Amino acid sequence: MIAQLRRIAGDDAVIEGAPAPYASDATQETLGLRGSARATVRPPDAERVRRVVAWCYDHDVPIVPRGGGTGFAGGAVPSEDAVVLSLERLDRFRELEPAAWRAHVEAGVSTATVTRRARESGLLFPPNPGAAEQSQIGGNVATNAGGPRAFKYGVTRRWVTGLEAVVAPGEVLRTGGAVRKDVTGYDLTGLLCGSEGTLGVVTSVWLRFVPLPERSAQVAGFYESAADGCAAIAAVFASGGQPAALEYVDAGALAATAAAFPAAVPAGARFLVLAEADGRDAEVASDAAELGEALAAGALLTHVATTRGDLDALARWREGVSGAVTGLLGAKVSDDVAVPVERLAEMLERADAIGARHGLRTCSWGHAGDGNLHVSFLLPPGDLPLRAAAMRASHELHAAAVELGGAISGEHGIGSVKRGELGLQLGDVGLRLHAAVKQALDPKGLFNPGKKQ
Structure with missing residues (x-):
């Protein structure tokens, strides 16, 4: 397998197994999640991404797409029989058109680079989900990332006018593009935004900008x-x-x-x-x-x-808030839920009560305008019983958010951390349709298996 992948992607693009930087994502910090894989592939261009996907699909090998690894839902943590497909070398601006307030960028370009290049042209790219130097545009699209300015400017999807992706069984899909309005067919761009790598691999994105505020x-x-x-x-x-x-x-x-x-x-x-x-x-x-x-x-x-x-x-x-909170006891289990803003006070009370029931010190911060709470259950490092209690508390937190008319995730996504909990929010009909979409686009179930379920 390694030899064949090297012939497809290049000798320097394939690493046997999954070295530590590719075996986990930001959940390593709080949950200790770490995976393994048969190989890590870092293709230098979109065509070789396509070839790798085609080979994996032909040989029934699971594919775990990876951006900057800054997600908090375990979405980039691989399973042992998978190939990690890192987009880090797809780091080029295919087009930058300041006069038209837009750019066409590859998936591995960092959020900070997009923000900086836009600002140098007198423009603003509003999404700022954090870890800007490490997070990548492809990952932002895959998770439909938000951030503080989402209250006024919306989440990533609002700034994507089109994308290029590799879908099963190794074909290139292009949706939208430079056009700013398009109501043709189903919203495939929107479907792939937030799909967490479970429906295909995003290789490039058309982004729109606005003039930089004075x-x-x-x-x-x-x-x-x-x-x-x-x-x-x-x-x-x-x-x-x-x-x-x-x-x-x-x-x-x-x-x-x-x-x-x-x-x-x-x-x-x-x-x-x-x-x-x-x-x-x-x-x-x-x-x-x-x-x-x-x-x-x-x-x-x-x-x-x-x-x-x-x-x-x-x-x-x-x-620095997150790091300071972590330092209170040395570790934390973090969660992300959203409720209607008028239920924020009630959700804050519920979060504190849930933590107390499980013997956990609790605190939170977040995007008040969106009713989006980032709740942390604090614990000493390595305390496995308390970590297990925190995971149970998180499940109660999700149920409480849904009871208040909210969502089990406002911006971090489902990944593997919230696996099995979609039904709390979607119900039986929603789950059936969710599964039908997955089956239609990924009939073998090889794209990021076990995630977004």
Whole structure:
């Protein structure tokens, strides 16, 4: 098999087995998930991706597509009989057309590179799901990644006008392209966005951009309770101001990070709401004033950041929340659910109660405007009984989110971590249709088996 794959993809493109960087994804940090594979293949171009897929499909070898490995759902963790198909060497811009606000990029281009190239042209690529230097566009598309600015700008799918993918049994599918409107046939582009590599392998993507906002501002509000903070979030919706992002940090996460916050945190603060406005100068001034007024009601203190230095400091602080929370006990099991925003306060109460029932310290932060909670159950490293308790708590968390009209994942996806739980949300009819789509596009079940189920 190794010899045949080397003839197909090139001698330097094939590694026997799955070296450590290819055997896990970001779930290694929290769940210790690690797999193995018969081979790791790193094709240098889309044609050799096609050849590898064709060979695997002909020989009944499972295929695990891989981007930057920054996912938190175990979607890139391989099974022992599979071939890991890494897209890292597909790292070229096929086209960059600033005057038309678009680009055609290969799947292995990093999120940071796309963002940087767009910015250099005076444009904005809004999706910013995190780990920008490591995450890759193909993976962002495969998981339909979100991020803080999804409140205003939407998730990755909104910025994809077409894609190229290799589908069973080794054929190239091209959907959409440079065209900005297309209602021809079924939405195959949308079907592949968020499919987590279970329906095919994305090799390139048409992306659209928008003009870069002239400036931005952020307003932080500190509150005595989650109830006060959630009331302020409701006030933001009623204010008429348009946040680009609307975030929250609960008491546990705020306590872990208060010392690093780039301004004084008032005594008694147990909830933080952070709202960002962006756009033209006059628009930002108006929106920031309305956001500040909405957040001031019931707040212990509000803090406004308008200079580049202050905004960068807030961004660094926000990026450090996860690490600071991990440091409280040394490890955590993280989860991601979403509920209607008006049920956010209730979901926060449910999360704390679920953790307490399982003897777990719990905290959360996330995208308040989208009702998207990132809940962490804290535990010491290597404590397997507590990790098992955290997994049981996560299952209860998913059921609670669905009961409140929400989703078992807002942006991280299903992968293998939430395997078997789709039925909580989709029901019998949804599960049947889900399976029918998989069967139609992947009749042998070889694309990322065991994921998104």
